[in-house]
Amino acid sequence: MFEARFTEASLLKKILDAIKDLVQDANFECNESGVALQAMDNAHVSLVSLLLRGEGFDLYRVDKPESLGINLNSMSKIMRCAGNNDSVTMDKVESADTVRFLFESPSADRMSEFHLKLMDIDSETLEIPEAMYHAEVELPSAELRRIVADLVTMGDSVRVSVSKEGVRFTVKGDEGSGSVILRQSTGVDKPEDAIHVLMNEPVEQSFALKYLNLFCKAAPLSARVQIKLSRDAPLLVNYAMSNVGHLAFYLAPKIGDEEDEQ
Amino acid sequence: MPPQERWEKRARVREWAIGIDEAGRGPVLGPLVYAACACPAGCEGTRIPSGVTDSKQLSAAQRETLYGQLRRRPPDQLATWTVVISPQEISAKMLAPRKINLNTISHDAALRLVAQAIDAGYFITEAYVDTVGGAAEYERKFRERFPSLRRVVVQAKADSAFALVSAASIVAKVTRDRQLRAWAMPRGIQDGDAGRACGPAVDWGSGYPSDPDTQQWLARNVHPVFGYPPLVRFSWSTCEERLRRHAVKVTWAVSEGEQLKPAKADSILHFFLRKEQGTSRKRPGWCLRRLGMTRE
Known part of the structure; x- marks a missing residue:
């Protein structure tokens, strides 16, 4: 039962x-x-x-x-x-x-x-190791949804880079390019709007906007969202539901783009 | 019982210690050689020929003599293994789109040596290793991969602290020297100096980038299109610089404005390993592939 x-x-x-x-x-x-x-x-x-x-x-x-x-x-x-x-x-x-x-x-x-x-589904369970991430960003989920919705109109992939200045989302498309930068802010008036950037090491990776856009459909679940990045590891987008649990998305980075940069 | 079977049986019941060391990490020329030397645990004093010490403190002739003694020991008293990583393999791995650094290549080679020893029927319980990169992570790799190891010592200067590691360092050094000496240039490639054929006794010096002889050899032998013969590690910065200066600039058919490859998201399966249904046992080597950990 x-x-x-x-x-x-x-x-x-x-x-x-x-x-x-x-x-x-x-x-x-x-x-x-x-x-x-x-x-x-x-x-x-x-x-x-x-x-x-x-x-x-x-x-x-x-x-x-x-x-x-x-x-x-x-x-x-x-x-x-x-x-x-x-x-x-x-x-x-x-x-x-x-x-x-x-x-x-x-x-x-x-x-x-x-x-x-009910159905019989053959599914593979994957081991998700507890990885140490190079950078963690916590921001309002509506903010992330807006950034992704804005950038998805410009191109296929977004370059996310975390550095000392903050977190930057860059898109390059056929018509042009754009970028959004978020700086650390404590949100004195509204703590729910705060942006926390925790960087152990600078990271820069590209991701498919199509998937990020789908992830952002989880924004109504939680006012805040956590993004964790590591070099050579999938991106983690985590929506924590207080007292209930979490909904986490992992996204493999785009490899081709890295080569182009070099 | 034939002698072969007899020692195999004895090797299984006895606990063996293994020492691992390498030769040729730094040079821009020639292979990287990893060697292991194993003997029954606690018997290092009697099984290892006297005079064995850190290979750097021995002359080439002394090393050759000791190498001969080490290789002549019967396999139930002392055993050696080598893993030779060619310069081409090093270049390919370090320059691949998904780069594998020299530390990871080294760690994999050392783990392969222990695997070889275990596959050969030796019951290895102790390992002594000269460190490369972070000692703690290196040690963890050994422990995860080989749970039977009761003692793993990964430390700097292990080649002078443990006789087994010294012995391994001699085997590695001699193997590398012999390979370099016997290195045959592919047909048609000649030492650039006045068209002189590249014989076995070439004057490339020690192979270290800091050696002026090596630098001169590199200067003589850079080909504007093909670069260097396969003896050279292309991934060394000294080569990169020389190629940038002396080799012709290649314009690829794809213009710079175009993307080289259709941008393709990589699979998540490259990062997470499938879990076997119904078992929660952690397999050694599970984990994020590209966080510098070993794969099965």
């Missing part, structure tokens, strides 16, 4: 919206500690890692660890049937081949339930 209840169905909806364009099918691994999902996009360029801790749910029960293979698009369709303030309960009995979604309005006068067929 697996049973998990969230007061805010909207949170689950936002998570699905953030990853369904990147990954079609994925396994939700449910065990005592929580629900985890790890999946790569079709081109194997990026990796999504979602963790929802058990204590983040209002009710969480797993008798035996289970792997729920779900088509994210179908799940997203079901989640769209939830009202904004509804709570959601997901459950599955051990032998069943479907998972049930139960939506309840706050006043408990409306209930809807949907069953989603």
Whole structure:
């Protein structure tokens, strides 16, 4: 028996919206500690890692660890049937081949339930080492979304460089080029707008804007986003959901661009 | 029981110590040689010929004599292995789009030596290594790759501190010297000096970039199109400078405005390793490939 209840169905909806364009099918691994999902996009360029801790749910029960293979698009369709303030309960009995979604309005006068067929998904789990990153940037997620949305109109790839002056996003396209630089700021009036740049070593890497743009769909999940970079390692874009868990994206750097620079 | 089988059996039950050292990291010419010398742990005093010490303190003739003695020992008393990394391999790895630095090349060679010893049936429990790069990381690589090692000592000047490392340094040095002496220039390549054919006894000096003889040889032998013969490590800065000055400038068919390659995002699988389903055991060599760690 697996049973998990969230007061805010909207949170689950936002998570699905953030990853369904990147990954079609994925396994939700449910065990005592929580629900985890790890999946790569079709081109194997990026990796999504979602963790929802058990204590983040209002009710969480797993008798035996289970792997729920779900088509994210179908799940997203079901989640769209939830009202904004509804709570959601997901459950599955051990032998069943479907998972049930139960939506309840706050006043408990409306209930809807949907069953989603589970799939057998052959997925590879990757070992993600706890790497030391050369540079870490924390900024408002809306800011990152805006930068990426602005730059994606200009070119395919963005060069992210962290130096003493701050973090710089540079794009070069056929029509022209552009760059955005963010400097360290403490956000005296609004701490939520602060930009923290932590640099152990200067880093400069190129990434596909297409993927960054998809990652930024997770902005509604968290007001803040962390970006971590290392030379010769994937970029980490992490949206921490307070008390619940995190949604992290890893993106392989573009190699070709580095050669061109030299 | 035939003698071969007998010593193999004995080698397995005894605990062996291995010492590793290299020759030819600095020179711009010739191969980098890694050598290992192993003997039963605790028997270094009786198994290693007397007179073995840091190869730098011995004359070439002394090294040759000791090398002969070391190689003649029966394999159940003392064993040696070598890994020769050609200058071409060094150039290729250091100049590849995804560069592998000399430290990583060195670490891989040292790990390969231990793997060879273990594959040959020796039960290796102790390793003594002269350090290259960070000692702590180097030691960690050994421990991760070979969990059977009970003792790993990675330290500077190990070639004078441990007899096994001294012995390994002699084997490495002699192997490199012999290879250099026997180096045959590919057909058609001649020493640039007055068209004189490049015989076995060439005057390239010590091979170190600081040696004036070596510099003169490099100056004589730079070809405007092909650069240097395969004996030379192209990745050394002294070569790069010379090629920039003396070789012709190449204009590639692709104009500079165009991109050399279609910009292609690399796969995330280059960075993360697949985890075997159902097992959480960490395999040695797992990890970010390009953070300078070894691969399986």
